[in-house]
Amino acid sequence: MRRPRQRGGGAGASAAARARAGGLGGGSVPARARGAPAAARAAWLRDRCAAMARPPWEHPGVWAPLLLLLLTGPASCAASPADDGAGPGGRGPRGRARGDAGADEAVPRHDSSYGTFAGEFYDLRYLSEEGYPFPTAPPVDPFAKIKVDDCGKTKGCFRYGKPGCNAETCDYFLSYRMIGADVEFELSADTDGWVAVGFSSDKKMGGDDVMACVHDDNGRVRIQHFYNVGQWAKEIQRNPARDEEGVFENNRVTCRFKRPVNVPRDETIVDLHLSWYYLFAWGPAIQGSITRHDIDSPPASERVVSIYKYEDIFMPSAAYQTFSSPFCLLLIVALTFYLLMGTP
Secondary structure, X not given: XXXXXXXXXXXXXXXXXXXXHXXXXXXXXXXXXXXXXXXXXXXXXXXXXHHHHOOOOOOHHHHHHHHHHHHXXXXXXXXXXXXXOOOOOOEOHHHOEOOOOOHHHHOXXXXXXXXXXXXXXXXXXXXXXXXXXXXXXXXXXXXXXXXXXXXXXXXXXXXXXXXXXXXXXXXXXXXXXXXXXXXXXXXXXXXXXXXXXXXXXXXXXXXXXXXXXEEOOOOOEEEEEEXXXXXXXEEEOXXXXXXXXXXXXXXXXXXXXXXXXXXXXXXXXXOOOOOEEEEEEEEOEEOOEEOOOOOOOOOEOOOOEOOXXXXXXXXXXXXXXXXXXXXXXXXXXXXXXHHHHOOO
């Protein structure tokens, strides 16, 4: 049976009813209920639930906080700082403004989900400040092997070592050829340090323009420019080499570079359109710095070399020069004749 509605809060209403009406009409727990024992708090909660079960117009104070929360809840959630779309003017996914051009700058992004964190990490790691991916270095082509079949045809070559050796087996190898306004040089030597060619007005060391390929401790082969001051090689900062490449493999230093034929007048850089004696040298290096060459008397070209004339010149190393000298051959013939004829 439905209980009749109570009207008014005057003298006819009981003190308990007035207390319940006053407590249930507010949005917070009365002071007496907060300080009362557990039984009193349970009674307050039971009366509040009973009041919310009645029609809203009987106790509007009970429903007012809930309606206010329902009305303001979506707006507060949309403006949450943890949401990706928060900000003046409304922001969409990834923090881009829908209607406000300056929203991205005005409101910092703050994302808490793992997916958004991964996206931000990708942006910081792989995107530049402009939002474009960082350019990746092109793949490095392997060092192209030196072709000795072209020696004497399309390029000039010098070989020093065992007869019949090539760029991978000679003690020292050099080739040169014209490419437009440049001369391309290829050098290779049986060493773990450096290999060089010098351009000299004579066959002696001193006052020479030197290009060297140096193997450093990091495994790189660098092209350096030197000038021989007497018996000492001084490094020159001005380096005419370009299109440099080098490799250290099989205990050999091999390199390739280009150098202009004509250069402005410089004491340390010669003009290659003129003919020069070529000095060949190689030796060890310490922490990327060259030291004395391997042999006391490095080989040199027998005559001046012109870059416009391609020849294939072989020079036997010391181990093979003994049997090629005329005196040694004559001695061998004399000993053979003596052994065949016998003693008297």
